[in-house]
Amino acid sequence: MADKVTVAVARKPEAIGREVILQGWVRTRRDSKGGFSFIELNDGSCLGNIQIIADQSLPNYETEIRHLGTGCSIRVEGVVKASPGTKQPTEVEARQIQVLGWADPETYPLQKKHHSFEFLRTIAHLRSRTNTFGAMARVRNCVSMAIHEFFQSEGFLYVHTPIITPSDCEGAGALFQVTTLNLAAVPKRDGVVDYSQDFFQRPTYLTVSGQLEAEALACGLGKVYTFGPTFRAENSNTTRHLAEFWMVEPEAAFFELEDNMDLAERFLKHIFRRVLERCEEDMRFFQERIDPQCIENLTHVIEQPFERISYTEAIEILSRADKEFEFPPAWGKDLQSEHERYLTEEYCRKPVIVFDYPKTIKPFYMRVNDDGRTVRAMDVLVPKVGEIIGGSQREERLDVLLERMAEQGLKTENYWWYLELRRFGTVPHSGFGLGLERTLQFVTGMGNIRDVIPFPRTPGNAEF
Ligand code: ATP
Numbered sequence: 239m240a241d242k243v244t245v246a247v248a249r250k251p252e253a254i255g256r257e258v259i260l261q262g263w264v265r266t267r268r269d270s271k272g273g274f275s276f277i278e279l280n281d282g283s284c285l286g287n288i289q290i291i292a293d294q295s296l297p298n299y300e301t302e303i304r305h306l307g308t309g310c311s312i313r314v315e316g317v318v319k320a321s322p323g324t325k326q327p328t329e330v331e332a333r334q335i336q337v338l339g340w341a342d343p344e345t346y347p348l349q350k351k352h353h354s355f356e357f358l359r360t361i362a363h364l365r366s367r368t369n370t371f372g373a374m375a376r377v378r379n380c381v382s383m384a385i386h387e388f389f390q391s392e393g394f395l396y397v398h399t400p401i402i403t404p405s406d407c408e409g410a411g412a413l414f415q416v417t418t419l420n421l422a423a424v425p426k427r428d429g430v431v432d433y434s435q436d437f438f439q440r441p442t443y444l445t446v447s448g449q450l451e452a453e454a455l456a457c458g459l460g461k462v463y464t465f466g467p468t469f470r471a472e473n474s475n476t477t478r479h480l481a482e483f484w485m486v487e488p489e490a491a492f493f494e495l496e497d498n499m500d501l502a503e504r505f506l507k508h509i510f511r512r513v514l515e516r517c518e519e520d521m522r523f524f525q526e527r528i529d530p531q532c533i534e535n536l537t538h539v540i541e542q543p544f545e546r547i548s549y550t551e552a553i554e555i556l557s558r559a560d561k562e563f564e565f566p567p568a569w570g571k572d573l574q575s576e577h578e579r580y581l582t583e584e585y586c587r588k589p590v591i592v593f594d595y596p597k598t599i600k601p602f603y604m605r606v607n608d609d610g611r612t613v614r615a616m617d618v619l620v621p622k623v624g625e626i627i628g629g630s631q632r633e634e635r636l637d638v639l640l641e642r643m644a645e646q647g648l649k650t651e652n653y654w655w656y657l658e659l660r661r662f663g664t665v666p667h668s669g670f671g672l673g674l675e676r677t678l679q680f681v682t683g684m685g686n687i688r689d690v691i692p693f694p695r696t697p698g699n700a701e702f
């Protein structure tokens with residue numbers, strides 16, 4: 239009896255001699271003079287294809303097999319043999335080939351060998367059949383597993399925070415509103431929208447961060463993390479912003495900023511180590527096709543301690559830099575991406591954690607330092623991508639928090655439950671957010687964030 243196996247399994251030397259059933263999509267077919275055909279088959283289980291040898295003695299050789307082309311789906315039953323070629327250890331001698339689905343070569347969009355990433359975005363439903371997006375999907379899977387593995391091994395609980403929320407996690411970005419009101423006839427009272435008729439009887443949004451709710455869970459459970467979709471309606475058409483992206487947010491009670499920085503560094507190194515261990519073939523592909531430095535970068539990052547500099551030092555370094563910035567660096571102004579990239583790419587040449595930012599440019603929940611001017615914020619910056627992690631120690635002192643909210647003109651009644659965390663059994667705590675897609679950009683060297691998520695959401699773009 240033949241076993242159903244994946245191409246990844248059949249490509250291993252241990253598979254030699256096994257009777258197998260393979261199912262997948264034809265990448266290419268070529269016919270040999272000797273009365274047989276070679277079919278390169280891929281099923282997404284690994285980057286490499288497996289070569290199928292189809293002999294003319296197969297009953298459907300003339301009627302079907304010789305008409306197979308790129309994109310057709312087939313089921314192959316056969317025996318795994320040692321391959322005489324050097325490219326792969328095995329090949330499969332077919333006993334039977336069944337065509338599952340034809341793909342008309344005149345209209346199948348993935349006919350050519352090379353397609354631009356721009357074009358592939360217009361066929362996101364088919365691009366998982368290409369080498370690049372197959373490799374990306376497997377690396378994305380590996381990174382996701384590594385994230386869970388890391389936090390589980392560090393004793394963090396995986397918790398789920400709501401996607402629909404009434405809070406806007408002040409300062410994190412523009413919001414998508416969630417409503418069931420009829421937009422063609424919005425009910426109003428005294429000229430303003432009457433939310434008492436909306437589904438939740440109040441305005442609600444898609445979450446921009448699970449942080450506030452994660453804080454509530456950490457202040458009871460100790461160490462927690464969330465890993466889920468996050469939404470920002472920012473109209474920024476950059477190569478590093480999506481309207482829907484995935485964020486990992488650990489939050490830990492009894493963690494101060496140093497603990498938070500240590501955690502972030504261990505975390506990133508764990509992810510990169512796992513990618514190098516488990517995605518060798520895919521990473522070699524990214525090295526050859528996308529970024530010749532990508533493997534070296536990861537190795538370098540794993541081996542060295544991250545640099546840590548305060549925001550004030552960062553501004554001094556930038557002011558001394560022999561470089562024309564579009565935005566001149568100045569204390570009190572936010573770091574622009576050109577500044578971030580100078581610090582990590584040119585000055586330190588490795589990941590940098592910048593901490594203690596001016597309180598005027600950071601949200602109300604970050605803990606105020608004794609200097610009264612800065613807060614315990616931290617951003618992790620990496621070459622090429624810039625900010626990959628943003629986090630802080632949270633303000634646990636009720637009086638200071640209330641003062642900060644007043645400074646920023648926030649209504650305390652909207653945050654009543656958040657304030658109660660400080661009113662009842664408050665503890666020092668910290669956390670951060672890592673963008674999954676920016677991490678993948680750093681790992682693979684992919685230039686555009688739209689190419690590290692299967693179905694990207696950006697302004698004007700939600701076709702699939
Ligand atoms: P930036 O300044 O780069 O727009 P941010 O400071 O708004 O980012 P945070 O609110 O600190 O981002 O979010 C934490 C992390 O989430 C960021 O470090 C980044 O990795 C990721 N992230 C934030 N916004 C986006 C986005 N629009 N698309 C993809 N990833 C994002």
Ligand code: MN
Pocket residue numbers: 617625627628629
């Ligand atoms: Mn940030």
